[in-house]
Amino acid sequence: MWHQVDTLFQKKKPFSLSLSILFLFLSLSSLSIISDFSLLLQYNRPIHMAHSDHSLTNLLCLIILIITNLSLNYILNTLLFKIRPFIHPPTSSTKREESAMKFAESVKILDQSLVSPPPLSSGEVRSSLPLTFFDMFWLNYSPVERLFFYQFPYSADHFLDFHLPIFKSALSVALSVFYPLAATIRRRQPDGHFEIATTDSDSVTLTVSEYEGAAFDFLEISGDHSRPVEKLLPLVPRLPMSPEEQPLLSVQVTLFPNYGLCLAIAVHHAACDGFSSMQFVKLWSAAVAAGLRPDGSSPQPPAPVIDRTVIPDPRNLYLQMEKGVLDERAKEKKVTSGIAGSVFATTFTLSAPEIGRLKKQMQVKAAEQGMRSFHCSSFVISLAYSWICLLKTRRITDGDGAAHVVFAVDWRRRIRPEIPANYFGNCISGCFAKWDAEELLAKDGILVACAAIGKAIDDLGDDAHESMDGLVDRIGKVVPWRPLTVSGSPKMGVYETDFGWGKPRKVEVISTRETGAVALAESRDGEGGIEIGVILPEEDLKAFAKHFAAGRDW
Template sequence: MAAVRVLHEIKVSPFPSLPSQPPQTLSFLDCIWLRNSQMVERLFFFDFPHPTSHFIEHNLPIFTKSLSLTLHHFYPLAGSIRPSPDSDDQFEIAYEEGDSVTITVAEFAGDDFRNISGHQPRNFKKLRLLVPKPAKTFSGSEFPAISIQITLFPNQGLCIGFAISHAACDGSGSMQFIRSWADACRSTEPTLHSISPPFLDRSIIIDPCNMRRKIFKMAHKLNEMYEKNLKKQDPLPVFDPRLVSATFSLSKYQIERLKERVQAKGAKEGKPSFHISAFSVTCAYVWSCLVRARGYDNEINQCFGCVVDWRKRMKPPIPSNYFGNCLGNFLTELKAGEVAGKDGIEVAAMEIGKSIDGLQGRDVVEVLESAFNTYLEMMGSRLLTVAGSPKLRVYEVDFGWGRPVKVEITSIGETGAMSLAESRKEKGGMEIGLVLSEEEMNKFGMNYATALLDL
């Protein structure tokens, strides 16, 4: 039976010591993610052919030292997210002197490292053992920004698990922190000045239309409708033993063939040129295979949505190292028969491409308001969203043991999203992660493999 044995819990504060900092009010782009205190969970698996004692004695000291230096620049992560005492509809992220991040060091027993970090369907309940739990005790609606767990597989490997509040930062921000820490850890003599600081000023996100107030007004309604829609989709609880996690891949060649097929269909139908990318065809491929696997009635509405980094799209653009949320999004809808049909991949890719093109030149407030309204209208649809992005370059993270052998996003078990990352094996390829029941995963895998034969 798989189990995790906790060896140490270590509190790490910023170093050099940092006095209390003025609380930062969460922007309206942060507040969107306050629902249920959403945490984004990522697992990084690394080869580590040494006993646990070797890590504790030789690696843990530099691990904690480099984290403390990194937290000096990324101090909001050592703090907490809480309601603002000055307003009924504002939240803030606050760091007070002495605040810390807790690292849980644990040892895993009951499964092989190669198996649990593989691509094949694996028991999701076991993977969840590697996800850090909030180590701090908070009162009321206050919650931590980050939790970290290092799980050792003696003489095989290790896993570094992160649970980061989406209200604290988006994927770009969290990966900026993780890469900064990894770079410092890999250095023989890390110093504060060798770590590139993030841009922390959240006041750069202007809210001219009072979107924050609108978000809070809509939050209750959206939560009710979201829960109702989730029950319709009949998801299994994240600890249900029938759930499995699996990773699928598309090579650069397969992606290029998909793009050619989409382009050919668009030209045949005389449609105007639209956005055709590795992202759009990969998402269309997964969406089509999943709808086929689930065997929906042809008239059932299917919805696909994804967030988009808005840093460069802001007017004026904001710094690329902005630490917070700066995301717009898009939604598109088709009938199940269209997505699962003979040309379903091409049809889905064209719809996704048109939606992405439709974002050009638009203001993020306009995009979000439109998305909220569209989401309410589409609540009866089956929704597939995306977590992660190949642009985050998760396989470039190196703490000193080389690149990860695998990276997983486990929070998709609760959201029903697909995860997306760049391929570890080849430039231009993609990795896709899903968490489904074992029966549904087998059906999806068959559809996925069958469709590849046509490429």
């Protein structure tokens, strides 16, 4: 038992020693009480019963010692899981870097393999897909990296022997449906335009790793509290980016034996948007869950529509996008956050009651000020709230004193005729809002922010081509002012991915470290709240947290 305690707190030897001494003290106290009780019995028993009483007492002492130790060990494992983040004192940046380096060195690869879709039957074919103008916009962007943390109270050997075969088989099945994800993006001949090119050897790299440090660290790294991003990076699979040929999907599972696992997925954004990638993950998770259940049952999501002809291009926007993207590539320009040094990931949550209260406040204040009605959803409230907090934290404006926000809008149901909801690919464009920073920072700044974002959504209309026309240039113009950008959506249902291990403990997007975006997702409790993932330097994060807490009194 002492070894278990020291393993849990191998970086806190004095603390674990104190706990060990406490265990010993309590155990000896129990023994002393029982011994006193046995003496009392012996004084009041006939002599011929003394020896049997003594044996019975020894047995009782042994049982009490075992129960005491096991009980205290259970209490330690249960209660201290929740308080470990508060036990560790603040450390210097140098110590944090050393800690992150040690964490990375503790992640060891156990298995790495290529998983392919099943072979096609005679006469079947997986067609290559041309990139649409929606897809082409994302060609230069870094992969989207999403981490799913699950409770997994089994050993690494158990996963390798029992779960991994099902995991691989289910991945192969999912890739047979979402076959473009196993392919690569490259230029086709003879016109040189970009396509998702399929071959008989298409595959996805699946890496299985084990964290060899204290498995207890799983609970620290998968929480909502501030964590150095350097510690999360070893959990993320690599997706090579090459101008000639770009793979579209890579997967890594990192095991924290007997505690949990992290499933990390890197997806090239030019292949599909977040709604489509989550379709894939949900199909895969359903297949794994079915393989783990005795009856083989699991709800199946609808099959995707893999047909690029449903995206019309009457303005030939593809050529415009291709030229703009290649020009940016030639200049080696990349959308970045402008953040240097160590950064930390933290998740903030707006509960459903808080969102509802803010909605009512916006409606009342807008009516009092004679403002025209505007789109005011939970998404708008959460984005406006984040915008104000970030502006108060960093106060970055353009030359005219305006602050900017850019977010994605899904066109599947906006465009006419409608595109199928389960269309696989990109079907999003940028939506821009800006407002005078001084007004945003004033007393009713949250109302101003909601109105600016809501009006931008209302003004979109149903013409996706107009929204995409000149998008590369418009993004380029606002990038110097470091606008707030958004990754994800509460409508994606990221917490609905059950691989047979239950709901994720935590879902996190960390590719936002490249762009400075906030990541939005539905709250894990499923009660209508919204999670807001933020990656910032430590001092900025402290300021953001202060403004976020104060905003509850707006």
